[in-house]
Each structure stands twice: as C-alpha cells, then as structure tokens.
Amino acid sequence: MSFDLWVLLVEQGWGFALLRGATVTLAVGLLGMLAGVIVAVPLALLRWRRLPLFSQAVDGYSILVRGVPGLLVIYLLFFGSIEWVQRLATAFGYQNSADSAYPFVIGVVAIAAISCAYSIEVFRGALEAVPVGLLEAAKSLALPRYVTFFHVTLPIALRLALGGLNNVWQMTIKDTSLVSVVGMQELMRSAAIAAGITRSPLLFYCAAAGMFFALTAISQALFSHTERFFNRGFSRG
Amino acid sequence: MELDLVTYAVPFLLAGAKTTLLISVFGVALGLPFGIALAVIRASKNRMLSRSADIYCAVFRGTPMLVQIFVIYYGLGQISAIRSNPVIWWIVGHSLHAAILAVVLNTGAYTAEIFRTALLSLPRGLIEASQACGLSVWATFRHVKFPLAVRQALPAYSSEVAIIVKESSLASTITVLEITGYAKRLMSETFAIMDIFIITSAFYLMMNVISLTSLKLIERKLSFGK
Numbered sequence: 001m002s003f004d005l006w007v008l009l010v011e012q013g014w015g016f017a018l019l020r021g022a023t024v025t026l027a028v029g030l031l032g033m034l035a036g037v038i039v040a041v042p043l044a045l046l047r048w049r050r051l052p053l054f055s056q057a058v059d060g061y062s063i064l065v066r067g068v069p070g071l072l073v074i075y076l077l078f079f080g081s082i083e084w085v086q087r088l089a090t091a092f093g094y095q096n097s098a099d100s101a102y103p104f105v106i107g108v109v110a111i112a113a114i115s116c117a118y119s120i121e122v123f124r125g126a127l128e129a130v131p132v133g134l135l136e137a138a139k140s141l142a143l144p145r146y147v148t149f150f151h152v153t154l155p156i157a158l159r160l161a162l163g164g165l166n167n168v169w170q171m172t173i174k175d176t177s178l179v180s181v182v183g184m185q186e187l188m189r190s191a192a193i194a195a196g197i198t199r200s201p202l203l204f205y206c207a208a209a210g211m212f213f214a215l216t217a218i219s220q221a222l223f224s225h226t227e228r229f230f231n232r233g234f235s236r237g
Numbered sequence: 238m239e240l241d242l243v244t245y246a247v248p249f250l251l252a253g254a255k256t257t258l259l260i261s262v263f264g265v266a267l268g269l270p271f272g273i274a275l276a277v278i279r280a281s282k283n284r285m286l287s288r289s290a291d292i293y294c295a296v297f298r299g300t301p302m303l304v305q306i307f308v309i310y311y312g313l314g315q316i317s318a319i320r321s322n323p324v325i326w327w328i329v330g331h332s333l334h335a336a337i338l339a340v341v342l343n344t345g346a347y348t349a350e351i352f353r354t355a356l357l358s359l360p361r362g363l364i365e366a367s368q369a370c371g372l373s374v375w376a377t378f379r380h381v382k383f384p385l386a387v388r389q390a391l392p393a394y395s396s397e398v399a400i401i402v403k404e405s406s407l408a409s410t411i412t413v414l415e416i417t418g419y420a421k422r423l424m425s426e427t428f429a430i431m432d433i434f435i436i437t438s439a440f441y442l443m444m445n446v447i448s449l450t451s452l453k454l455i456e457r458k459l460s461f462g463k
Contacts, residue, residue: 069407070403072406075417192307213296
C-alpha cells in the first residue's frame with residue numbers, strides 16, 4: 001500500500017498535480033477575496049449612508065447572492081458570459097488565449113461576486129458598530145467630516161470588521177472548490193482528474209480534503225496572529 | 238422574460254424543489270440532534286471523547302462540502318467492506334442518500350459549534366444553583382442547560398438552516414436533480430441563462446423566507462415575556 005502511494009503520488013506525479021491545483025485554489029481565493037473586499041467597501045459605505053436607490057440596490061444584490069447557492073451564481077456567470085466572450089475573442093483574434101484564461105478569469109469574478117456580498121454585510125455591521133460617543137467627540141473637536149471618517153470611523157470599523165472578514169475568507173477559500181464544476185483546474189478538479197485516471201477516488205479526494213484543511217488551518221493561525229496585533233491596547237471583551 | 242419560458246421551467250424547478258426540501262428536512266431533522274450531541278460530547282470531561290469530537294468538527298468545518306460529498310459518494314465505494322455491507326451501501330451507494338448523509342455530517346459540525354458557544358455562555362450561577370438543589374447531571378442538562386442553550390442558539394441556528402438549503406445544491410454534483418441541478422439543465426437547454434437564474438433564485442429566496450419566518454416564530458415562542 002505504501003509502495004502504491006509512492007508510485008501514485010511521486011512517480012506518476014499526481015502529488016505535484018494536486019499541489020499545483022492547490023496553488024491555483026489559493027490564487028483564485030486570494031484574488032477573489034481581494035476584488036470582493038475592494039468592491040465591498042464603497043458599496044457598504046453607500047448602504048451605510050442610506051443613499052436612496054443605491055442603498056436598496058446594494059441590499060438587493062447582497063440578499064440575492066447570499067440567498068442562493070454559490071453554485072447557481074457560478075453557473076450564471078459561466079454560462080451567461082461564455083457566448084459573448086467567445087465572440088469577442090474571435091473578433092479580435094485572441095481565440096486561444098481566451099480559451100485558456102477564460103475559466104480562471106470568470107472563476108475569480110464569480111468568487112469575488114460571492115465574497116463581495118458577504119463582505120458588504122461585514123463592513124456595514126462594523127460601520128454601524130462604531131461607538132456614537134467617539135463620533136460625537138470628533139464633532140465636538142470640530143474635526144472636518146473627512147478627517148472624522150478617515151481617522152476615527154474607518155480605523156475603528158476596520159478593526160471591528162476583522163473577525164467577520166476572517167469568516168468570509170474561510171468561506172471563500174472553500175467556495176473556490178465550486179469553480180471546479182465548470183472546469184477550472186484547481187485543487188478539486190486536479191483531484192477529480194487524478195481520481196478518474198488512477199481509479200482511486202478515496203485517496204485523491206481525501207488528499208484534496210487534507211490540502212483544503214491545511215489552507216484553512218494556516219489562514220486561521222495567521223488571522224489569530226493579525227487579530228492580536230490589531231487588538232493590542234484594547235481589553236478583551 | 239417570456240411567459241412560455243416560465244411555464245416551461247417552473248414544473249421542473251418544482252420537482253427539484255421537492256428534492257431540495259427533502260434533503261434540507263433530513264439535514265435539520267438528523268443534523269440538529271447530531272450537532273447537539275456533538276456539542277455535549279465536546280464539553281464532556283472525557284478527554285478522548287471531547288478531543289475526537291473537536292477534531293471531527295475542525296475537519297468538517299475546515300474542508301469544502303464538495304470534497305466531503307465526493308469522498309462519501311465516490312471515495313467510500315472503493316472500500317470493499319463498505320460495498321459488501323448492505324446497510325452502509327444503501328446509504329453511500331445511492332446518490333440521494335449520500336447527499337443527505339453529507340449534509341447531515343456537515344451541518345452537524347456547524348451546529349455543534351453553535352450549541353457549544355451557547356452552552357459556554359450560560360450563567361455559571363444557574364448551573365451551580367441546580368447542582369446545589371441536588372439535580373443529577375442529566376436533570377441539569379435536560380431542565381436547565383438545554384432549554385437556555387436552545388434559546389441562545391436559535392438565531393444562529395436559523396442562519397444555519399438557510400445554509401443547509403443552499404448547501405443541498407451540491408447534491409447536483411453527484412447527479413441528484415434538485416433545484417440547482419434542474420437550473421443547470423434548463424440553462425444549457427434553453428440558453429435563457431439570466432431568466433432561468435432569476436426564476437431559480439425566486440425559488441431559493443422563497444424557501445429562505447419560509448424557513449427564516451418559521452424559525453422566527455419558534456424564537457418568539459421560546460423567549461417568554463416579550
């Protein structure tokens with residue numbers, strides 16, 4: 001058995017294929033999360049400021065995406081865009097590069113769209129949790145509005161948002177596995193290919209599970225470290 | 238959106254909704270007691286038991302459910318002892334049963350986490366009081382800890398129920414045709430991607446609203462005095 005393992009994972013190179021898949025998973029997760037957060041901050045501000053129309057639109061987006069399965073969002077984005085992307089790529093003569101880059105790009109977009117919806121809620125909650133007393137203190141010091149925002153509200157809100165963002169990240173890294181369903185070569189897809197060819201699904205799916213577990217465990221440890229750093233000087237509630 | 242498309246798609250999605258509902262109901266009915274049991278085991282004094290329950294929860298919360306469902310449906314079938322055992326094979330070898338098993342195992346880990354924090358947040362004084370009254374460990378749990386913990390855990394558990402409904406969509410990856418499975422099929426059949434997405438979302442949002450309002454009602458019933 002141990003000999004079989006060696007042959008499968010090292011000599012036939014499936015172990016490396018899985019590791020390569022894991023790096024793609026990590027890349028998609030990180031890019032998706034980053035893009036999601038970057039878009040989520042201004043949207044959360046719109047929502048927080050209760051700007052008419054914008055606020056409702058952001059709310060609608062957030063409720064819709066958080067209410068339907070991630071798989072459905074991914075199907076929408078993949079099947080919904082494949083036709084015009086192909087047409088566009090053919091028109092400009094980038095057929096090949098479009099074919100190879102397409103799953104990755106749309107995968108990142110899909111993951112970003114999902115993580116963004118959850119991040120909006122996190123940021124909104126954090127903005128609303130900033131103590132009113134601090135804002136009143138800033139007002140009584142006659143600080144201009146943007147100073148209050150950038151030096152009082154935002155730093156406190158970001159600290160408050162940290163825990164929620166960690167949850168979103170943990171969810172995002174696990175959601176990347178869904179993109180495998182539409183053919184992106186990440187960890188889950190590599191495991192499925194390896195399982196299909198070698199006919200040992202148990203081994204490869206368990207290996208994929210192990211790698212996902214390592215990813216989430218390592219990021220959890222990193223996060224705890226970061227949280228301690230940002231919470232220095234604050235008493236533990 | 239044409240009416241033809243709606244009348245074409247809705248019957249399929251209704252059939253899918255039945256399966257989604259079936260998986261979710263089993264997920265709640267089996268996953269909730271399983272999760273509570275896990276939470277109790279995690280709080281137990283027996284180090285071996287509590288440690289293994291901790292590991293179970295960490296593993297199921299730290300890996301995607303897609304992997305879990307694949308390990309159960311495709312992976313376990315490789316072991317000949319499982320294939321030859323009729324009872325286990327009935328569960329693992331049938332795609333719908335495997336999906337339900339995966340949902341139950343997965344939600345159990347999350348439910349355990351919810352109830353563990355609820356049990357930890359109970360006021361010490363109440364438990365000490367019940368011990369001072371001479372209640373047995375079981376009676377303390379049954380009449381003091383559990384009722385209080387349920388009320389504490391219910392808001393978090395209601396979002397877990399919404400997650401169960403969403404996670405049941407992964408059953409479509411192992412050929413179970415539930416809402417998302419039918420939606421994918423309809424998308425590739427009709428090419429009306431956006432329209433199908435909107436109709437399907439309406440199904441999911443409706444299910445969410447129903448489950449969240451019913452849990453809100455239970456919550457209100459359990460929190461007396463308000």
